[in-house]
Every structure is written in structure tokens, then in C-alpha cells.
Amino acid sequence: MRLSNRKSVWFIALLLLTVNNLSKGQVVNKLKIGYINYYFENGSPLLWNIENDTLLKISLLPDYQRQTLNRQTDHWYFSIVAAKGTRIRMTIEKMVPDVYNGRQATDWWNYRTGIPCYVSNDNESWTAYKTTTLPGRELYCDFVMESEEVWLARLPVYTTTHLNSLLTRIKGQNDVRILEIGRTLENRPLEIIQLGNPKAINQVVIRARAHPWEPGGNWVVEGLIEEFIKENPKRNLTNFCFAILPMANKDGVVRGMTRFNTAGMDLNRNWDKASDSITCPENYALEKYINMMIKSGLPPALVIDLHNDDKGDVHLAKRDKGDTGFQSRMQKLEKLMREHTSFSESFRYSWTGDGQSTVMTIDNGLYSRYGLEAFVYELNANRITGLNKVPSADDWKETGKGLLEVIYCYLEK
Ligand SMILES: [Zn+2]
Structure with a gap:
């Protein structure tokens, strides 16, 4: 999914409106997820939830540096099990902000060029999808399941x-x-x-x-x-x-x-x-x-x-x-x-x-x-x-x- 800057502003507004409307009880297609799996080598520790029945929310957990309060979260790798053809609307967030040199980061995903999310139908060959950074410091990604299990990763996986x-x-x-x-x-x-x-x-x-x-x-x-x-x-x-x-x-x-x-x-x-x-x-x-x-x-x-x-x-x-x-x-x-x-x-x-x-x-x-x-x-x-x-x-x-x-x-x- 590729979006220009102006389009992405409208897109974010629309998304927030949708999420807002959903919370008011409008009827929409519910998101049916069979399972989120990260119990494999290099799988990232995470929490997940489906918000308003429609939005898959992934919260990533950090790892910590010894004898400091430094912590960092930059890796994700998990799979979604759902029916083929399911449209996945998903946000990925850091559960807590990073801490670097004792200071808490305010900009969670502040990367100039945007952050790709790599998606694979076979857990082997990876296609980069564009993500949108939402005002709440979450990354948003939207795609359709092309198989019963789809893997997502921060970068092309090497284990x-x-x-x-x-x-x-x-x-x-x-x-x-x-x-x-x-x-x-x-x-x-x-x-x-x-x-x-x-x-x-x-x-x-x-x-x-x-x-x-x-x-x-x-x-x-x-x-x-x-x-x-x-x-x-x-x-x-x-x-x-x-x-x-x-x-x-x-x-x-x-x-x-x-x-x-x-x-x-x-x-x-x-x-x-x-x-x-x-x-x-x-x-x-x-x-x-x-x-x-x-x-x-x-x-x-x-x-x-x-x-x-x-x-x-x-x-x-x-x-x-x-x-x-x-x-x-x-x-x-x-x-x-x-x-x-x-x-x-x-x-x-x-x-x-x-x-x-x-x-x-x-x-x-x-x-x-x-x-x-x-x-x-x-x-x-x-x-x-x-x-x-x-x-x-x-x-x-x-x-x-x-x-x-x-x-x-x-x-x-
Ligand atoms: Zn490094």
C-alpha cells in the first residue's frame, strides 16, 4: 500500500473516524482472527487484542540492558492465522517507550523514510508493505490474507x-x-x-x-x-x-x-x-x-x-x-x-x-x-x-x- 503525504492525512482521519464510529456501535464486519502465533524461533514477545471488533492491535515488548533502565523495542515477527481473504487492519505499537542513555524516547517510530512491514505467505519470501505512522505513535498496516497463515516481520527474517x-x-x-x-x-x-x-x-x-x-x-x-x-x-x-x-x-x-x-x-x-x-x-x-x-x-x-x-x-x-x-x-x-x-x-x-x-x-x-x-x-x-x-x-x-x-x-x- 502506497500513500502520498496528503492522502495519508485523509486516510488517518478516516481511520480514526471509523474507529470512533465503531465504538458507537455501528454495524461492521467483525475481524475474525484464529490465532496470533509467535512461539517459534525469533518470534517477538508481544500482547495482542482486537479493538472495537475490527482492529488488530499488536503491542511489542522490549528487552532491557543490564544495570541501566535502558530498553529497546524494534523487532517484530509473528504470524496471523485467519481465513484466506480476510482484510486485516492492524496497528503495531511499542508497549512502552524506549529508554536510551537513561532518557525516555518521545518519538517511538520517528524514521524519516517510513517503516516497512514485511509480509510473507510462506514464511520464506518477503514483500515489504508500507506502514503509516498514526498520531498515537502506532504504525498502521492494512492488507488482505492471501493464505490461511501469514507471517509479518520488521525485516527479511534470518534465523x-x-x-x-x-x-x-x-x-x-x-x-x-x-x-x-x-x-x-x-x-x-x-x-x-x-x-x-x-x-x-x-x-x-x-x-x-x-x-x-x-x-x-x-x-x-x-x-x-x-x-x-x-x-x-x-x-x-x-x-x-x-x-x-x-x-x-x-x-x-x-x-x-x-x-x-x-x-x-x-x-x-x-x-x-x-x-x-x-x-x-x-x-x-x-x-x-x-x-x-x-x-x-x-x-x-x-x-x-x-x-x-x-x-x-x-x-x-x-x-x-x-x-x-x-x-x-x-x-x-x-x-x-x-x-x-x-x-x-x-x-x-x-x-x-x-x-x-x-x-x-x-x-x-x-x-x-x-x-x-x-x-x-x-x-x-x-x-x-x-x-x-x-x-x-x-x-x-x-x-x-x-x-x-x-x-x-x-x-x-
Ligand atoms: Zn546495531
Whole structure:
């Protein structure tokens, strides 16, 4: 459903009028829902209700950060069971506002480009539907059931089932090794997919899915790995080795969480010190692996951390403004990303002495403690500006293919 701004104002007015009239007892078709199911892997904790017999109201529950009042709700994934042909009028809201850095958010879904809702009739292929942000800070979505069960999600879903299927497909291929580097809090294996020559001079570490609501990085990694396997025999790239942690926050993904691990730790914070192996084994394992690389004399030349947000920028670690070598390297990287991927947003620099406090994300931690070059790539969750469309899993796989070329060109001397 696509609506222009003016149309959407009328539409919201009409919707509110309808809901208002319904409460006065006018006769309308009642909405018959068989069931709302979220009891599956990555299903989001939620409450649901049918208001005025006509409007399905979904209220999403947050997950919480340890030792703060921070909480975040950005993930949804559930299915609706209803007769084929049923028209679903639905709102999605956060049960409580987010809290970030101790402050309660006033703008719940304040995204400039609008938020798509992904709908699937087979729980596999996803179509993006446009939502409308209502004055009550709810998202409104309206569609007709094309099968007896329809799945809805914030983004194209990627679960451990997808990951396990990838691991099965690539296992035993030339120059592919799968290493277990540790276990999550809930004892799930943390795999590193190693591609290429382990003794290569150009070592690259890539992490995806530190935050469970952000599957974009998983699709990027799939595209990159598939391209590597396809291209590797032709190119004989013995100078490269990739160590990819494809799903850093597995427990959070399985439980349908938004941001933290099940002990309330944010895997993209607190990188100014070694991670606690008890509350944050996911980061502990990754850092141990990176330490091993450093000790063996082959430290990563580049560390890439893949995320989703509503902006799509690349965030660089805080550096000294006098470091011209760094600036020219990043200009080269930016140029390559614009050439080989759909990236069209901005490279965000931050400088020591700029008066801003340093958030200890992975890039800042690995640079300040080990001198490693690292960046966070926030894939835009709502719109691929460079392609002028909402993202699909295939778009992100293409980004992964392009990113492989970017890395080759960037590190080749
Ligand atoms: Zn993130």
C-alpha cells in the first residue's frame, strides 16, 4: 500500500473516524482472527487484542540492558492465522517507550523514510508493505490474507535455521573452514567461518548480528561468502583470509529480542575493556580470537561490524585529526564502497578532542586497545537510498558481493 503525504492525512482521519464510529456501535464486519502465533524461533514477545471488533492491535515488548533502565523495542515477527481473504487492519505499537542513555524516547517510530512491514505467505519470501505512522505513535498496516497463515516481520527474517543451512552448504568447500570459538550464554555454538589462506597477509574480521533485530548483516555475509566460493578458484587469492562471525547474538535472535544478550549486555558496547566471560561470552570469545590473530603475527588489517539503523552510514573509530594516512585510507575505502556497492550514504568521522564522549563500540575499542582499523557499517533498514527502494534479502546479498570486491581492492597493495 502506497500513500502520498496528503492522502495519508485523509486516510488517518478516516481511520480514526471509523474507529470512533465503531465504538458507537455501528454495524461492521467483525475481524475474525484464529490465532496470533509467535512461539517459534525469533518470534517477538508481544500482547495482542482486537479493538472495537475490527482492529488488530499488536503491542511489542522490549528487552532491557543490564544495570541501566535502558530498553529497546524494534523487532517484530509473528504470524496471523485467519481465513484466506480476510482484510486485516492492524496497528503495531511499542508497549512502552524506549529508554536510551537513561532518557525516555518521545518519538517511538520517528524514521524519516517510513517503516516497512514485511509480509510473507510462506514464511520464506518477503514483500515489504508500507506502514503509516498514526498520531498515537502506532504504525498502521492494512492488507488482505492471501493464505490461511501469514507471517509479518520488521525485516527479511534470518534465523539460526538460515545460518545452519549456510554452514551445511559451505562445509567442506575449498578454502572454507568452520571453527567454534566459544559458546553463547545459553550454550549455543559461536562459529567463525574462515575463508581463504589462514597464513595470508591480508586478514579481515567481519561480525554480523550483534543486535538481534538487525538481520541485514546476515544477508550481506551470505552474499559475500557465496561470491568468495564462486570467485576463489578463478582468482587464486592466496593473500586473503576472512574470519566471519555471522551471528554474534544467537540467543537474542532465537528469543526474538531487539538489542541485548540474555544477560542484558549490549555486544556493541564496553569494548574499552576485556569482556566478562560470564555475562558476555559472545564478545569474550571474539576478542580471544582476535588476540590469537595478533599473537600469531597476523592481526586483522580490517574489522567490519555490520548493523542496521535508519540512516545507513559508516561509522569510523575516533582518531587523531593529524592522522592523514588514516584519512586517505578511508577516502579510498569510501570511493570503493560507492563504486562496488549500493552504499550512497556518509562516512562518519570523529576526532579526539572534539568534546564528544567516546561510545565504546567495537571500532573504538579495537582501535584504542589494539590499534586495529575497524568500522561499523549501519545498513539502512528502511530504504536503500542508492537503489531508491526498500531493502530485500537479495539486495543485501548483492551488497555482500560488492563488499568482497571493496575489500580486495582496498587491501591489495
Ligand atoms: Zn546495531
